[in-house]
Amino acid sequence: MRTITYREAIREALAEEIERDENVFLIGEEVAQYNGAYKVTEGLWKKYGDKRVIDAPISEAGFLGMGIGASMLGLRPVMELMFWSFCYVAMDQLMNNASSVRYMSGGLIHCPIVVRGPANGGTNVGATHSHTPENIFANMPGLKVVCPATPYDAKGLMKSAIRDNDPVYVMESTVLYGQTGEVPDNDEIEGGELIVPLGVADVKRQGDDITLVAHGRAVLTCLEAAAILADEHDIEAEVVDLRSIRPLDQDTILESVRKTGRAIVVEENKPFCGIGAQIAYLIQHEAFDDLDAPVLRLSSIDAPAIYSPPVEKKQLPYPSQIVDKALSIC
């Protein structure tokens, strides 16, 4: 199989979907002529032109709302937020119009949009640029939230997101853009296309002793921790990558926890009402009698993102913390 970057994987998904469906177009700040602030859309404007790849002014409420309106008439905009952190200036469009126009119209209107961009800390860009709003959007029924951790998933999930007829918010990571991974060529795949459905978690590592549940970059952190646990402590951790936050693959989580009896939810989200809280609630609710210990979680340290580069590293979960937590209940 080929090895490509997470960035390239997303780009392939975008290009394939632009070619497949004439209603698909990309819009966002600097996505066209500049090739994208993080080069995800590199080359696409050159290839597909002004109609399909559009540079927007710094007017997130304006152009995201515009995309929502256009989607009501059948277009399928894929809209880049240069950072998901900028969602707050467009929050009404994202939280009200996109989520509820279908509901408030009794199902008459659909909103097949994708909003995508990076949502992560860890790059020293400070409090206002390091938000991870997956919990906020997943709280709102009508929305779907996806957080791919690998190039394979990034490509497959993006294609599903674009074909989905509901609003899907894809949260990528600037830290992951350069990571490489195996992604099959289309002609290696049955059906000729890489599709990863929303709502299906992926067990990224098998293990019997403890379950680590994560999404996005935290999945890689968990895999590192799992390697240490196995090597140094003879503990086999199973790593469940949620991939999509809503819809959520609850069954895969529970199956794992029923086997291991222990769980830690690891996230780069802030802790209060974060994804970890929700998953922990679910696990104790659905698998109370299978639990040998309380469900633990590890989130980013509960403060706005600090700038100081060496210190910010410690604000986000790192492997030895997971190891310590695991040892405390294994």
Next chain:
Amino acid sequence: MRTITYREAIREALAEEIERDENVFLIGEEVAQYNGAYKVTEGLWKKYGDKRVIDAPISEAGFLGMGIGASMLGLRPVMELMFWSFCYVAMDQLMNNASSVRYMSGGLIHCPIVVRGPANGGTNVGATHSHTPENIFANMPGLKVVCPATPYDAKGLMKSAIRDNDPVYVMESTVLYGQTGEVPDNDEIEGGELIVPLGVADVKRQGDDITLVAHGRAVLTCLEAAAILADEHDIEAEVVDLRSIRPLDQDTILESVRKTGRAIVVEENKPFCGIGAQIAYLIQHEAFDDLDAPVLRLSSIDAPAIYSPPVEKKQLPYPSQIVDKALSIC
């Protein structure tokens, strides 16, 4: 003691704080000449004039941001959102500037603002007007979130919020505005003022069999359910009113659960990553061995708020649902 409405209780708090501190002023849409969309500020403009009670254009990002800027220079704006549902058009000001200006300045700048207004469903105003964003704001470190359930608490918490030197978001309820309750006259109180500190929960009903944790109007629903449980099922429920979501009085919750061994978190919040998830996580984490059953929760039905008046009643938690849940684990 006097009996006054929740609305009057808030109004008293506002008036007292305007009189106490010349830096306190009110601003919001229709708060002055119109006396407030829900009459909370009735009479205040007449009494305190243009300087202290200000009508704003429909520019939430503008006037809330303006208040934040003014607070940096020492003013103490109390800003009304006609509905908290309109926070999304001002979300960047509320989530970035208010929460993080202190942090990003290394503690040099303070932001002593209060943003207040109703945040509730149940009045048939549909999806866009029925948001309960307490979980969203409490997720962000730097912010404080308060949800009073009674006139007494509404007055006391509002005064604490205005004196607090951090941004405090007070979420009231249009359903509660007309509810009455006992609120002492100032001359009945030692110190001459009613102050309810943030971060202190209130056990609104004692009981040994099960703990019901709630905030805002759900507290009243729990009290009704507790009465039914006692009358009809001989179950004594303890009702813990969180009052403030962040800071959170974890000790009072845990003390209760350690006694009862069972807990249901009841909220009008949406379930995914809502307050219920966070409290349930906390309880199972801190009191795992004291639990005789999984922590349950009851949230509003997971869809945008429906309009249809008789049906919306059923979208929000009601007493018999709590009773049924309680019976399932007692």
Next chain:
Amino acid sequence: MATATAKSSTGSAEFADDPVNRDLDTDTKIGFYRAMVRIRHFEQTALKHYQQEKMGGFLHLYIGQEAVAVGTISLCGDNDHIITAYRDHGHALAVGMSMEECMAELFGKRTGCSKGKGGSMHFFAPDKNYWGGHGIVGGQTPLGAGLAFALKYKGLKGACLCYLGDGAVNQGAYHESLNLAALWNLPVIYIIENNMYSMGTSQARSSAYPSCLAERAEGYGMNWDLFNGESVYEIRAKLKPHLDRAHDDHLPSILEIATYRYYGHSVADANAKKYRSKEEIEKYQNEHDPIKVWENILIDEGVFEADDAKEINRAAKDEADASARYADNSPLPDVSEITDDVYYEVDKGTEAGRTGRHFFND
């Protein structure tokens, strides 16, 4: 760029000869009358039932502004689309929605246009190019630009009429929409229905402006106009060139139409008579009422007689009453239907709708 005169009750006649008006046939002219009258009776009937607690939430009445929706929408063709704010009953009936589906929506019934899920602020009829009904002030303005964008993207010759209030012009999303519309030449016409108040706040207390609100268009190099909204003739005449430019050259515009609402901001607005004088309201009703203005024009022109007008009113009232009976007799949505219409994929039972958990009740 604009004629800055408004509220001139006499000006109407001069527009009768405008090319867009002069060839109107009798049926069409009477049709405009009927359309306005139907809006008024629909709302008066709704109000009565609101007071009888047959509905809840807000009820923002359009009464007094009828000529704006009827006049502007009368020029719309197959590829012209409509979107507005929460004061949306007038536009809904003007695009051809039935009183029954609208009234049933107000009653919160399953037979409502939005199955009782949207209520007064959220009427929709995509099949009639009507995209609602939106509750957040200014929130519909980027959607309007988006409808226009989609028309242009698809190569259709059409425009979007996007209505907003005089108070809504101070929302950030509107400003962003104006810049996008002007920058990209999107065929959207923003129509400010200036009824002089946003709730209890007069225009002068909420907006800073040079001569009028539409003039802010200048800052984006956009076309604009300001005119009186009491006469269907004038509205049509003044809209036409902007609609043509939108159709032919994808040019956006802002049109500010002076109008007035007779009732409070919404039915719950107990102050409706405090922030405006009784005289102000009565002057409007007596001298500028769009239905009376049109009725007089039609009588003057000999198109119909006073009795015909009465008959049309009676029929509209009957229709409204019947719609209320229909609404009253319709079933409520079932509680189990609360989670329908949230996700397309779940509703349609697609593979994507069956994969993973979508709802978290429990």
Next chain:
Amino acid sequence: MATATAKSSTGSAEFADDPVNRDLDTDTKIGFYRAMVRIRHFEQTALKHYQQEKMGGFLHLYIGQEAVAVGTISLCGDNDHIITAYRDHGHALAVGMSMEECMAELFGKRTGCSKGKGGSMHFFAPDKNYWGGHGIVGGQTPLGAGLAFALKYKGLKGACLCYLGDGAVNQGAYHESLNLAALWNLPVIYIIENNMYSMGTSQARSSAYPSCLAERAEGYGMNWDLFNGESVYEIRAKLKPHLDRAHDDHLPSILEIATYRYYGHSVADANAKKYRSKEEIEKYQNEHDPIKVWENILIDEGVFEADDAKEINRAAKDEADASARYADNSPLPDVSEITDDVYYEVDKGTEAGRTGRHFFND
């Protein structure tokens, strides 16, 4: 209302005789030179250390725009306040912040002006009336209105200078701020530092406008001006009447100042030479560089000689180097300090800070 000429490299001299300039003493004039030179050397030194990975995140250089911060802030008195966006080093030094605290902030050190918590985009010095340093485009514009509001509320004679970029004018919050400022007469002066690009997007590709961006002020009945930002004299002369009106009558303005940035949008902007031609950049550097322009003026006036200028440059470079050593040798914040500076009440150990749980680590 405005002189719509910009980028005229010759116009500078005529402003030397303006009342605001004509009595400037030698030290003050040299002080302006030193201030600009210090900004440039500070940033060049920062850039070097950025490339050596002594810092992370963004680094938006102000080089090329120095006269704007120095010229405008030179007119500020005790009750005038400053707030800007993320391209904030120039304003920080111009208000009197030390290179050490600024450089240490870039290095993420505890001795930084924000204790290493804010980084390049978040310099603050409330004691010098400097309110940052804000990362969200346009997000500072309501704060600027708020500072002005507070001045007026307190009865102080002062103004807020609120800077933003040419790309920021299309944010909704800015529009809302303009309306508030004009409606309530808030003494805020919005200064658009128009460097012709928002990242890689030229003004023409991001904004629709009549003659310029400041002209949008007309839509709010506000004063405005457009002028060249390469000469300190011109900037001072053109700002003065607006500052006076803010001080005397609480009147807001928009001033658009034509300028240019030499480097990329931020250091990470690999495209900096793709969306602009080499010629464009060089023409600017050769003909319009604000430091050279001012140096030439001072030499022409006989205020100093070329050698003095060199000496000032050398001293600034030394100061910058020393600040980098200081920064390098300073301690990092401790991990335990991550949760400091979140809540005032917790930091100060007040009763409110000790009641209830504030942090949820675990």
